[in-house]
Amino acid sequence: MAVELHILGVICLLVPVFAEYAKIRKGAEKAFNWIAIAGVSFILATAFGITLWATYIPQLAIYGAMLFEFVGWIFVLVGSLLAIVSFMKK
DSSP: OOOHHHHHHHHHHHHHHHHHHHTTTTHHHHHHHHHHHHHHHHHHHHHHHHTTTHHOOOOHHHHHHHHHHHHHHHHHHHHHHHHHHHHOOO
């Protein structure tokens, strides 16, 4: 599970880079910032699963990973919806 979240975090961090390369980021800059924040949240969720907390306080590591994974999905959802709305306005 940790590997998939890590890959998802990197993908979310690369989305704004490719949007800048395709020159579509200017149209929805706030939306791509939300998606990048989701990437950081997914990487933080991964970090909760592989730190020393997972060894000494496993319940805290599980809840921390679940919390930041949930927050990451909310950020992806909001960023995607903002991008859709901003591109539909054009």
